[in-house]
Amino acid sequence: MGEKDIFNTLLSTKLLFKDKEVIRSSYIPENLPHRKKEIANLASIFVSALRGETPSNVFIYGKTGTGKTAVAKYVGNELLKKGKELGKYVSSVYINCEIVDTEYGILSNIGNSVIKNWDERIPFTGWPMEKVYDKLKEEIEKQRGVTIIVLDEIDKLVSKSGDDVLYVLSRMNTDLKNAKASIIGISNDLRFTELLDVRVKSSMGEEEMIFPPYNATQLQDILKERAKLAFNENALDDSVIPLCAALAAQEHGDARRALDLLRVSGEIAERDESQKITETHVRKAQNKIEIDRVSEVIRTLPIHSKMILMSIILNREIGQEILTTGEAYDTYKEICKKANISPLSQRRVADLISELDMLGVINARLISYGRGGRTREISLSVSVKDTKNVLETDEVLKSVSKYKPSKQVKL
DNA sequence: TGTCCACTGGAAGGGAGGGCTT
DNA sequence: AAGCCCTCCCTTCCAGTGGACA
Numbered sequence: 001m002g003e004k005d006i007f008n009t010l011l012s013t014k015l016l017f018k019d020k021e022v023i024r025s026s027y028i029p030e031n032l033p034h035r036k037k038e039i040a041n042l043a044s045i046f047v048s049a050l051r052g053e054t055p056s057n058v059f060i061y062g063k064t065g066t067g068k069t070a071v072a073k074y075v076g077n078e079l080l081k082k083g084k085e086l087g088k089y090v091s092s093v094y095i096n097c098e099i100v101d102t103e104y105g106i107l108s109n110i111g112n113s114v115i116k117n118w119d120e121r122i123p124f125t126g127w128p129m130e131k132v133y134d135k136l137k138e139e140i141e142k143q144r145g146v147t148i149i150v151l152d153e154i155d156k157l158v159s160k161s162g163d164d165v166l167y168v169l170s171r172m173n174t175d176l177k178n179a180k181a182s183i184i185g186i187s188n189d190l191r192f193t194e195l196l197d198v199r200v201k202s203s204m205g206e207e208e209m210i211f212p213p214y215n216a217t218q219l220q221d222i223l224k225e226r227a228k229l230a231f232n233e234n235a236l237d238d239s240v241i242p243l244c245a246a247l248a249a250q251e252h253g254d255a256r257r258a259l260d261l262l263r264v265s266g267e268i269a270e271r272d273e274s275q276k277i278t279e280t281h282v283r284k285a286q287n288k289i290e291i292d293r294v295s296e297v298i299r300t301l302p303i304h305s306k307m308i309l310m311s312i313i314l315n316r317e318i319g320q321e322i323l324t325t326g327e328a329y330d331t332y333k334e335i336c337k338k339a340n341i342s343p344l345s346q347r348r349v350a351d352l353i354s355e356l357d358m359l360g361v362i363n364a365r366l367i368s369y370g371r372g373g374r375t376r377e378i379s380l381s382v383s384v385k386d387t388k389n390v391l392e393t394d395e396v397l398k399s400v401s402k403y404k405p406s407k408q409v410k411l
Numbered sequence: 412t413g414t415c416c417a418c419t420g421g422a423a424g425g426g427a428g429g430g431c432t433t
Numbered sequence: 434a435a436g437c438c439c440t441c442c443c444t445t446c447c448a449g450t451g452g453a454c455a
Binding site: 351 | 414415416417418419420428429430431432
């Protein structure tokens with residue numbers, strides 16, 4: 001009897017998913033619906049690589065989940081294939097600048113992707129920049145072809161480490177004799193070129209493309225396409241795809257979100273041992289995705305950020321919904337003392353508060369109290385209970401979670 | 412109309428930590 | 434082992450500022 005149950009479970013899970021990989025947003029499908037124009041456009045720029053000329057550098061703009069990365073990778077792959085076919089050397093490197101965000105990191109990563117010999121690789125730290133650059137140039141030169149460099153989330157790179165790397169890279173072509181390099185910069189932020197040096201701006205932005213967000217109908221097409229491959233027949237209720245599309249369209253027209261919704265719905269249905277994915281599963285998925293995101297963010301926060309967040313929560317528990325930077329800092333100092341941690345400077349804490357704001361955990365808006373000075377008003381933008389639960393999984397934070405901040409005296 | 416508060420946000424720099432080179 | 438080099442996390446210093454109030 002027990003055996004039968006085991007098999008039943010296995011069978012019912014098999015009924016839903018055929019190939020889960022396909023609905024991960026990192027998967028690059030054969031067919032990208034509603035991006036024909038963009039693909040053609042990018043291809044027309046890069047075709048010169050096959051003629052042995054240097055393709056223009058390109059900036060691609062668009063919100064998250066508009067297919068920028070997918071299109072860039074797709075065209076890159078096709079280009080490699082065609083290059084092989086025609087005997088032209090083309091290679092491509094993909095770097096996500098949110099992960100690799102230093103000058104050294106970028107150059108060494110590009111270098112290492114071109115270097116085949118393991119013991120010639122550029123170490124991840126230790127070399128002077130100039131040496132890294134020389135090595136990179138030498139290796140690209142050896143290729144005697146075109147190297148396409150894709151820098152995803154390039155705006156993050158510029159805001160963290162400035163545009164020096166981009167200057168170096170854009171200048172590289174003039175140093176190369178037998179080979180060429182061209183750059184695709186992908187950015188979420190339309191205005192990020194404002195931060196660039198004029199020289200970098202003109203040499204990098206020879207071509208610009210803007211990817212519009214998908215609307216609900218287009219999202220449905222994307223989901224249908226993938227669902228065919230990912231799910232078994234009849235695994236989906238008819239209303240599931242339209243609902244996923246509609247919810248994602250409301251957000252930002254974000255295809256990644258739509259795909260995540262569909263996948264997580266499937267996973268939830270699977271766990272429920274349901275025969276079909278239904279609207280209910282999608283609603284649950286919507287909820288789960290947001291909660292998971294927030295608790296993951298909070299769990300992985302550095303200790304001082306956690307202490308700041310705790311300060312905000314503790315104040316809220318005594319009825320202070322809104323804090324100024326100074327007030328938050330006072331409580332923070334008190335609980336640091338209690339936990340035997342040396343507090344950071346207020347300047348540093350102000351930066352951490354900005355980070356928390358950007359992560360969407362708190363709301364911090366700059367306001368002026370006139371003579372009362374200028375500061376930020378901080379409030380929690382996630383659930384107190386859930387947040388506190390996650391924070392308390394950390395022993396240090398747990399030790400201060402009962403603390404009552406002294407009431408702030410407003411003048 | 413000017414003052415002046417409580418910060419903000421930029422800049423510079425230190426020092427610890429990774430690791431290479433000689 | 435001593436001396437470089439790059440990055441990260443912080444501190445210190447400071448000019449700049451929106452707007453209530455005198």
